[in-house]
Amino acid sequence: MDIQMLAEDVPVEGEFSLEGIDFITSGDQYLTFLLADEQYAVDILCVEEIRSWGNPTRIPNSPCYIKGVINMRGIIVPIVDLRMKFNIGSAIYCETTVVIVLTVETENKTRTIGFVVDAVSDVLNVEASDIKSAPAFGGCVPQNYLQGLVNVGENVVTLLNVKVLQEIEKHQLI
Amino acid sequence: MTKILVVDDSNSIRDMVSFTLKSAGYETVEAKDGQEGLSKAQAGAFDLVISDVNMPNMDGIALCEELRKLPAFKFTPILMLTTESSGDMKMRGKAAGATGWLVKPFNPEKLLATIKRVVR
C-alpha cells in the first residue's frame, strides 16, 4: 500500500487538487489506523512503509505481543502486535491486517520496528493547536504512549508517541 | 586541459593538493613516491609536476633529476614541496633542475596563485 496514494484520496482543507506530492498543508501529518474500532495515529514522517501481514519468525521466549522478526530488504525488523500490546480488540489476522513499519532515530542509532494494526485509514493534518492532552483516565493504553487527542468530525483520534512505542521493554526469560 | 602530476607520500597532502587543483579545473595524476611518480611520468605527458622532497623509495630531488633526463620533461615545470625554507634545499632543488619550490605549509589559495607562475 502506498502512502502517496492514500494521501491523494484524502481531502485536505483548502486544497482541492491533490496530485503528485504537492499536498501542501500546514501543521504535521499523521497516519491514522484502526485498532478494533478505535482510531489512532502516528507521525507520518516516521512511517517507513506499510506492508501486509506475513508470518514472521518467532523470537524465542519473547512476550506474546512480539510476533517475531521479518526480513525487510535485508534488515531484521521485529514485529509488535499493537492490539495485543495495548489489549485492544482481538488479534486476528485477515486481509486488511497490515503492518506499519516505523523508523525512529535516537541519539546514536536508528531503530525500525513493525506494528500490526487492524487497518490503515487516513492521512490526517493536525495543527499543533488542535492537539488536546489526553485525559488521565485509565484506558488500555498506558499514559506515556499518548501524545494527545485530536477531534476529527465526530470521532476522536489518539496520537501515539512513536519514540515511546519503539522502546522495547527489557523482559526476563522463563 | 592542463595536466599535473602530484607526487607526495602523505595521503592527506596529496589529496589536498590534488583536490585543490581539480577544483580549479586542472587534471591531476597522483603518485605516492618518486618511483611511482617517475613511472607515471614516463607513461604520459604533463604540464607540471609538483613533488614532495622527503619520500621513501625515491626522493623528490632524485625524481627531478630523472625527469630532466626525459626528453618530454626537459622544459616541464617541476615544483618541489618543501618544509625547509633554508637556501640549502632550494639550491639542491635548483641543481637537480627544479623550476621552483613551494614552502609548506601552504594553503590552497597560495598553491593556485603560485602555480600560475609556471602553468597557463
Next chain:
Amino acid sequence: MSVDLTQFIPSFLEESFEGLELMESSLLNLEQGDDETINSIFRAAHSIKGGAGTFGFNHVTEFTHLVETLLDEMRDGRRNIEADDVELLLESVDCMRLLIEAIRDERECDSEKIAENSKRLEEALAASGSVMSEALTINADDAPTDNSSDIARWQIKFIPEHHLVQTGNDPLLLFNALADLGKVSLEANTKELPTLNDIDAEELYLSWQLTLHSNASEADIREVFEWVEDECELIITKEVQDQPLEAVTEAVTVVNTLEGSSQNEQADLTPPIEAHFAEPTPKNNTDKPVSKSKNDLGSIRVGVDKVDSLINLVGELVITQSMLSELGSDFDLSKVERLNAGLEQLLQNTKELQESVMRIRMLPISFAFNRFPRLVHDLSKKTGKEIELILKGEQTELDKTVMEQIGDPLVHLVRNAVDHGIEPAQVRLAHGKPEKGTIVLDAYHQGGSIVIEISDDGGGIDRQAVFNKALEKGLVDEKTTLTDSQVFDLLFEPGFSTAKEVSDISGRGVGMDVVKKNIQSLGGRIQVESEQGKGSTFRVNLPLTLAILDGQLVRVGKEVYIIPLITIVESLQPQKELINRVSGDMLLYRLREDNVPVIPIYQLFNIPCEFEHIESCLLVVVEADGQKIGLMVDDLLAQQQVVIKSLNDNYQQVQGVSGATILGDGSVAMILDVAGIIEMALTKAQINQQHQSSVQSQITRSISAGVNA
C-alpha cells in the same frame, strides 16, 4: 577559490597515527637499524609536521619541529644515538599522539606534559649546541598585502640568463603572475637576439623592462621572481608618485603572445604597447560552512588490488545476470541445460564476490601486534627484566572488528607473560637459562580460524600453586583430580591470581577472566600450555570473521534454526538403550565415555515441536567451553554459509540466540548461541535444584564446572 580543508583532516589524522606507529617501532629497532631506519623516522616526523602546518594545527607543528630537529641531527651524524635520546623521542611520540588524538576528539590535551617534553627536547638540542634560531613558518602565509599603502609605480628590469627556460620557467607566466598584483605594462629588449643561424632554440635571449602599478610591496614582487632570482638580473625600483603612463623610448618588440590580453589603449600610433592584465581578483570569501568532520564512522584503507578484484567480479556478475535474463525472456525446456549452467556460474560469482568483500575487511594482524614492541620495551624497563620480543606471522589477515577487540586481551596476556612468565635475571641464570627472556607473538591460520600464540620461556605455571589457590577459593575440593589443562583453566576464574605479590603490571588477577570473556564474546577460545621451568603458551583461537558463519540448518516444529558448524561434535539418531533419565526431568545420553545432558530446544524456547520424545528426535551434540550438550531437534536440513545479522539493532539481545540470518527464501532464521543455551539450561537446572535430589545438583555442578572453567 576556496577549498574546504577540513575534509582532508581525517586522512591527515589517519596517516599521522600510522606515522607515529612507524616512528615508535623504528625507534625501538634503532639499535639494530641502519641509516634507512633513522631516515624513515625522520620522514614520518617531517610528514606530520608538514601536514599539521597545512591544516593549521600549529601546536603540533611546533612540537614536531623540535622532534624533527633532534632527528635531523641524528640523521646527519651530528649526534650520536644514545639510549636517553631514544627514550626522549619515544616519550615525544607519545606526546605527539596525545596532541593528534586531541585533534581527533576535538578536545584539549594535557598541555603540561607537552610543555615538559618540549622543554626536555629543547634542552637536549641546546646541549648539542644546535641553533634553534631557524624561524618556523607556522601560518600558511596569506599574501601580505598592505592595503593602506598607496598604489605605487614600480620599474622592474628583468634580464634572465639564457638558460632560464631549461628549468621549466616561462617569463610570460611570471609576467602574468605579476599582473595579479596590479597593472603591468612591459617592453621587451631584443638587443641580445643573435642572428637566425646562431639561435639556439633552447635559449632565451630577451630581457624585459616592466612597469607595475600596484599597492604590492617589493617583497611581493620579488616573490614572483623567487624561483628565478639566481638565474636573472632583477632590478626593482619604486617611483614614489603614481604618474600617468609615459611613452618609453626604447627599441620595442610587440609581445604578441600575451594571449588576447594585450590591447592598444592609446590612440597614439607610436609604441609602447601596453599590456593590460587583469586586476587582482577579489578573494572569494564565500567559504563553505565548516562541516564538522566526525570520525565516529570507522574507515578501512583497502588495497587497490582488492578493490580491482571486486570490480572484476561485479563485472562477471553483470555478464551472468544479462545472460540469465536473456535466457529467461524466451525460455523453453530445451534451454534447461543452459539455465543450469548459468545458475552454476551465478553461484560461483556470488561466492567469489562474497569472499572478495570479506577480504576487504581483513587486515594484517601487524596492526594489533605493532603496539607490543613498545609495551615490552616499557615493561622491561619497569621490571628490570631483559626481554626480547619476537613477532611472527604479522601478515596473517584478520577481520577488522575482531582485530579491534582482540587488542586489549592480547595486551593483558603479554603483560602477564612479562610479569608472571619471565623470571628475574638471577633466577634465570641460576636455572641455566640465558639472562635475556624471550616472548614470542605468533599468528597463523588454521582452518576457518586464526590462532594467536603468546609464549614465553619463563618459569611456567606452578600447577600446585594454582591448585592450592583454587582450593582456598573453594573452586575445587581436595579429592578432585584434574588434568593439567583443567588446572590451567582455573586461571581464568574470576578473581584468580597466583602472583605472590601483586604488581602494578598485571594487576590483581582481575583480567584473566575478562580476557577469556572478551575472547569468547568474539566466538573464540583460549587454551594454556605450560611446562614448569620451560615456559608457557597461551593460545587464542578466533574466527576469521564475525560476519559470516558456516551453519547447520535444523528444524524444530515449524521453526528453522542455525547451529554454528564449528560447535558441532556430531549429529546422531539416539539409541534407546543409551538414554538415561535421571532425577525425573534430566536426560543424559551416553556418548562413548561421556554422559551428555540433552536439551530439548522446544522446551527451552517454548515452541511447539513435532516430536517430544528423544527416541524420535535427532540429537546434535555441540560443544562450548569444554562442555558437551545434546540439542534435540526434529530434523537436520542443509549446511550453508550464512550472513550474521544482529538482533540488537532493532530489537535486543536474546538469550540462546547469537543473531539472525536471512535464508534463501527470504525468511529469517535464528542462529543458536551454544554457550548461551548451556547457560540457560544451567539456570533452569539451578532453579530446579532447589527442590530436587542431590543427583541433579551433581549434574548441575558438573555442567557448571564446564561452563565457568
